[in-house]
Amino acid sequence: MERVVLSRIPPDEKKLVGVRARHGKAAQQFTQAFLKSSIPRMSSDAIEDILLHRAVVLRYTRVKKTRGKKTKAKGLNAKERRELKVFQLKPEHQKYELFLPLHELWKQYVADLCNGLKPESNPQMIQQKLLKADFHGAVLTVVRSKCPSYVGTTGILVQELKHVFKIITKEDRLKTIPKRNSVFSVEMGDFITHIYGSRFELRSSERSAKKFKVKGNIDL
Amino acid sequence: MSPDLGKCSRSLLTCEKSNFLNEQSRHEVHVSRHCFNYKISLLLPECEVLPVRVENVIHNFSSYYLVRDLPVYKFLEEKWLATVVKKGSFYALSCKTRIDEDNVCALLPSGQLILSLDKDTYEHLGLEGRPSLYSHKKVMRYVVSVDLTNKSLVPGTKRYQQVLLCLKERVMLRSDFLLTTCHPGADKDGALHNLLSQYTYEECRPTLHSQTLKNLFCPSLHHSDLRGKGLSCTPNQFLEWLGAVNLNISCDNSAVSFLSTYMCPEPRAPVSQSVLCTVTGLIPPKDVCRLLKELRCYFAEPNFAAWVSLTVHGFVDCPVSWGAAEHGFFKGGENLYNFVCFKNQDYWLYKATGSEDACPP
Numbered sequence: 001m002e003r004v005v006l007s008r009i010p011p012d013e014k015k016l017v018g019v020r021a022r023h024g025k026a027a028q029q030f031t032q033a034f035l036k037s038s039i040p041r042m043s044s045d046a047i048e049d050i051l052l053h054r055a056v057v058l059r060y061t062r063v064k065k066t067r068g069k070k071t072k073a074k075g076l077n078a079k080e081r082r083e084l085k086v087f088q089l090k091p092e093h094q095k096y097e098l099f100l101p102l103h104e105l106w107k108q109y110v111a112d113l114c115n116g117l118k119p120e121s122n123p124q125m126i127q128q129k130l131l132k133a134d135f136h137g138a139v140l141t142v143v144r145s146k147c148p149s150y151v152g153t154t155g156i157l158v159q160e161l162k163h164v165f166k167i168i169t170k171e172d173r174l175k176t177i178p179k180r181n182s183v184f185s186v187e188m189g190d191f192i193t194h195i196y197g198s199r200f201e202l203r204s205s206e207r208s209a210k211k212f213k214v215k216g217n218i219d220l
Numbered sequence: 221m222s223p224d225l226g227k228c229s230r231s232l233l234t235c236e237k238s239n240f241l242n243e244q245s246r247h248e249v250h251v252s253r254h255c256f257n258y259k260i261s262l263l264l265p266e267c268e269v270l271p272v273r274v275e276n277v278i279h280n281f282s283s284y285y286l287v288r289d290l291p292v293y294k295f296l297e298e299k300w301l302a303t304v305v306k307k308g309s310f311y312a313l314s315c316k317t318r319i320d321e322d323n324v325c326a327l328l329p330s331g332q333l334i335l336s337l338d339k340d341t342y343e344h345l346g347l348e349g350r351p352s353l354y355s356h357k358k359v360m361r362y363v364v365s366v367d368l369t370n371k372s373l374v375p376g377t378k379r380y381q382q383v384l385l386c387l388k389e390r391v392m393l394r395s396d397f398l399l400t401t402c403h404p405g406a407d408k409d410g411a412l413h414n415l416l417s418q419y420t421y422e423e424c425r426p427t428l429h430s431q432t433l434k435n436l437f438c439p440s441l442h443h444s445d446l447r448g449k450g451l452s453c454t455p456n457q458f459l460e461w462l463g464a465v466n467l468n469i470s471c472d473n474s475a476v477s478f479l480s481t482y483m484c485p486e487p488r489a490p491v492s493q494s495v496l497c498t499v500t501g502l503i504p505p506k507d508v509c510r511l512l513k514e515l516r517c518y519f520a521e522p523n524f525a526a527w528v529s530l531t532v533h534g535f536v537d538c539p540v541s542w543g544a545a546e547h548g549f550f551k552g553g554e555n556l557y558n559f560v561c562f563k564n565q566d567y568w569l570y571k572a573t574g575s576e577d578a579c580p581p
Contacts, residue, residue: 149346
């Protein structure tokens with residue numbers, strides 16, 4: 001850009017535009033004098049400083065938007081999603097080890113969320129934060145359920161849907177556990193919280209916006 | 221009778237008549253199926269003191285153990301399974317636990333472990349069970365039954381590990397227990413002592429209490445008339461009278477008595493002396509059988525008595541009554557049976573249960 005500014009104007013253009021080109025010292029003196037007269041309050045150093053940092057736009061034309069007919073990029077609809085099994089874990093990916101990094105990530109996430117999970121931190125504060133938190137990657141255990149065969153199931157939460165948790169167990173088995181009528185425990189360092197599944201029947205995205213009531217019946 | 225008792229919702233009484241000498245007589249089966257007996261009361265009319273032979277049988281009743289704070293999972297441990305449970309004739313019942321509000325546990329001689337649990341414990345425990353038969357719309361009690369002699373419960377199997385984990389780590393069920401084995405063998409007793417050595421326990425003997433009642437009106441019974449069509453009183457009347465005698469309620473209908481205007485049912489006869497004897501403790505059915513056998517021999521000696529009566533009461537807070545049939549408390553939790561033995565070896569058997577109980581077999 002600087003080269004273009006400093007380059008000499010061709011003589012035929014000079015005639016056309018009707019300017020007299022100055023070069024070398026004369027040009028410099030002219031510029032300084034011009035600047036001093038237009039910005040008289042600033043010292044020459046300050047002016048140079050500004051000039052260095054500001055880009056001088058010599059030509060600016062707005063690119064006109066071409067308003068044509070745009071086809072909106074459509075995603076898959078529900079039927080297609082179902083047929084393609086987009087949200088289902090393939091059997092070859094149902095490995096506990098595959099999800100261990102996710103669990104590590106989740107641990108970091110919770111530690112960040114709760115400012116480091118210190119033993120002296122307020123449990124109620126942590127719970128308030130956890131209500132809005134994402135649980136994908138947490139290790140969930142069913143501690144209480146109306147159906148006794150769910151009790152004791154432990155694993156990493158892989159997918160949370162509105163009514164079920166999908167958990168992968170250490171035996172590499174994907175288990176779908178309904179939230180209703182079960183109580184889950186989540187372990188984070190020294191803290192253990194319990195999730196009352198019957199009160200948790202929301203998608204995780206909806207949960208972040210939901211206001212939970214303090215009172216409520218916790219009986220199954 | 222107080223009007224409140226009159227409103228008692230349901231009670232069942234079955235009566236049957238048979239002869240001890242009859243080969244198809246099922247008296248021993250009935251006795252052996254009623255596992256947890258709390259009290260035996262014996263009424264011998266026309267008798268001055270308790271016969272020595274009967275007293276000897278009672279003194280030879282097997283003793284029982286009261287163990288404090290025994291965890292339930294101990295029954296599943298290999299040592300216990302091998303030494304006690306698999307041998308059979310081992311009875312265990314949690315005591316000081318109430319069937320309608322606590323968790324009650326019983327181990328039948330067949331090796332069945334029956335846990336009657338409240339809703340919260342059941343939900344935490346994670347062992348499959350079924351809702352109690354005597355629950356209302358909302359189920360508040362569940363019955364879990366685990367067969368310890370089953371092949372799938374051999375130590376090392378997956379099922380065994382699971383049951384042990386449930387009882388040991390998820391919910392540590394523990395309570396005071398009454399235990400008894402009715403093997404007289406000393407070696408087995410030694411094994412049981414070994415197993416119990418880490419807990420505080422005491423060996424208890426069934427307590428015998430006998431008294432002589434004088435000038436008592438007794439209903440006269442005739443062995444052929446079970447239903448009470450003239451020759452005897454009806455079964456309900458007879459049982460009511462027995463209860464009155466056991467509780468020392470005056471039955472002479474004196475006009476001045478404010479407490480009781482109860483009267484011995486017709487037909488009746490005055491009896492100058494009769495012996496009422498009660499034994500309390502955890503009494504295994506085998507001992508009841510021996511006592512019954514001795515009572516049959518009682519008529520071999522000459523005496524005036526037309527009949528003797530043997531009443532056996534089950535524990536009111538026991539989860540089972542006959543066999544593995546579920547038992548509840550509701551108002552009284554009574555489950556009892558009564559033998560009336562006659563001179564000619566005929567017997568009547570009454571079996572009575574309260575409202576939350578299956579029909580006696």
